[in-house]
Amino acid sequence: MRNIRRIGAISVAAAVAIVGAVAAPASAQGGASGAVSARMIGASASAAASDPGFLELVWERELTRHKIITGSPGVATLDSRGPSVIVGTEDGVAIAYHVADGSTVPGWPYRTGGTGITSTPSTWGSGSKARVFFGVGHAAAPSKGGYLALSAKGGKAWYRQVSLLPNGAGGRRGVMSSLAVGNLYSGADVVGGSMGQMQLAMGVRTGKTIPGFPWLQADTNFSTPAVARIFSSKRDYIIEGGDSTAGRAYAQTYRNGGHIRILRPTGHKGKKNPNEGLICQLNTDQVVQSSPAVGRFLANEGMGVVVGTGTYYKRASTTNRIIAMDTKCRKRWTAKLDADTRTSPALADVQGDGRLDVVVTSSRSTVSALNGANGHTIWKRKLDAGTLGSVSTFQAPGASFQYVLSANKSGLTVLDGRDGSIVTRIGGISLMNTATVTADPDGSIGITVAGTKTVKGKVNGYVKHYRVVGSSGVETVQTPGAWPMFHHDPQLTGFSEQRLP
Numbered sequence: 283m284r285n286i287r288r289i290g291a292i293s294v295a296a297a298v299a300i301v302g303a304v305a306a307p308a309s310a311q312g313g314a315s316g317a318v319s320a321r322m323i324g325a326s327a328s329a330a331a332s333d334p335g336f337l338e339l340v341w342e343r344e345l346t347r348h349k350i351i352t353g354s355p356g357v358a359t360l361d362s363r364g365p366s367v368i369v370g371t372e373d374g375v376a377i378a379y380h381v382a383d384g385s386t387v388p389g390w391p392y393r394t395g396g397t398g399i400t401s402t403p404s405t406w407g408s409g410s411k412a413r414v415f416f417g418v419g420h421a422a423a424p425s426k427g428g429y430l431a432l433s434a435k436g437g438k439a440w441y442r443q444v445s446l447l448p449n450g451a452g453g454r455r456g457v458m459s460s461l462a463v464g465n466l467y468s469g470a471d472v473v474g475g476s477m478g479q480m481q482l483a484m485g486v487r488t489g490k491t492i493p494g495f496p497w498l499q500a501d502t503n504f505s506t507p508a509v510a511r512i513f514s515s516k517r518d519y520i521i522e523g524g525d526s527t528a529g530r531a532y533a534q535t536y537r538n539g540g541h542i543r544i545l546r547p548t549g550h551k552g553k554k555n556p557n558e559g560l561i562c563q564l565n566t567d568q569v570v571q572s573s574p575a576v577g578r579f580l581a582n583e584g585m586g587v588v589v590g591t592g593t594y595y596k597r598a599s600t601t602n603r604i605i606a607m608d609t610k611c612r613k614r615w616t617a618k619l620d621a622d623t624r625t626s627p628a629l630a631d632v633q634g635d636g637r638l639d640v641v642v643t644s645s646r647s648t649v650s651a652l653n654g655a656n657g658h659t660i661w662k663r664k665l666d667a668g669t670l671g672s673v674s675t676f677q678a679p680g681a682s683f684q685y686v687l688s689a690n691k692s693g694l695t696v697l698d699g700r701d702g703s704i705v706t707r708i709g710g711i712s713l714m715n716t717a718t719v720t721a722d723p724d725g726s727i728g729i730t731v732a733g734t735k736t737v738k739g740k741v742n743g744y745v746k747h748y749r750v751v752g753s754s755g756v757e758t759v760q761t762p763g764a765w766p767m768f769h770h771d772p773q774l775t776g777f778s779e780q781r782l783p
Contacts (some may be wrong), residue, residue, distance in 0.1 A: 419456020427456025
């Protein structure tokens, strides 16, 4: 995520004095559905292959005057026509396309009224009962936005705003974090950080805040949380990054840098202060704007958390670092990359040996596979353009290793997970997010990318869907050892052991 000047963790009272109240944005009144200015470029299985031996273009859509930057395509089954991909635009349009042919799902798009969407959508349920969740907000206007839930037909199900400070003080703040879905209290809940000091967790159906929230995150938070059953409990715990500014609030002292924290499912429920409820926390001297991945990648298949950092604090020792810790927040290893690590790690069995490795790209588009047990480099591959996007992976048809998908400003590169060699490239589109892999209705493996392309001097959004040539009979891409999309799965759990029902 982009760096912005943050509201620090210096005393809550002091922050109130410098931040004025802001009226609710018009986007909260939410978005009549209507046609987006878009046109179908192609929707034929006979479209020309970008690489005859690997990928074939199935369809693409152009969204004129709408840009897709940091948000990656989400996945949901919204009607009887099978899975759809969902994207949000920088000017606040959410739209869903059927994977099979690129047609727009009836009832979509949804318009926020101008407040930007820079998050990846998460989803819960299917068919008419499905819900799609967006963090709504943009760093350029941090006082606008909130938590948005849409119905299967693209209408607003609920919308929640979050206060900058406890007790509703200091106005509102938007949400650039994507929202993760897990069992925190009511069986199915959604949680994400905000650009203020407070974060919410809500029931997916009603949007009602669950007990223990709002929780005082004490600074801005761009990190998409992981939600994972990492302890002997029937509930998921919240694992997230965060920013930190020196100061004191509610009996806790904060320092300049960031946090990697594990939070109880119900936040501060039963506690005195709104910043209580932490299981543990690892502090860093750099902000943590990357989104954590959780899984059994440590030595002896130990459960761990791995995440990048950010760039806000100059000369911080944890800049350009990937950090791995265990579930007691004890640092297990760090790895230094060649540029900043706001991009988020993936956990994947790239070599097909039954072990999870950490796969990550730096902002200079150097893709690295790191040994999960110790962080040592297995291989790395320097690509030709910068990125803020994370990698995704899928299992090679008929084999056990993974292909790695890396998106950057020059397009999409497919790598062989065994050694990082380049399999194929797709150009002509600028990507700053993560490619999404789907099990398509025809049984093939599908790959969707969403980004921008300049046409006659104008920058427009594009969504393109490819199929892997020769793949067939695929029932799911959520196979053990795969990481098929940003934060692993449609619920954005960030948990390698999460499986689709």
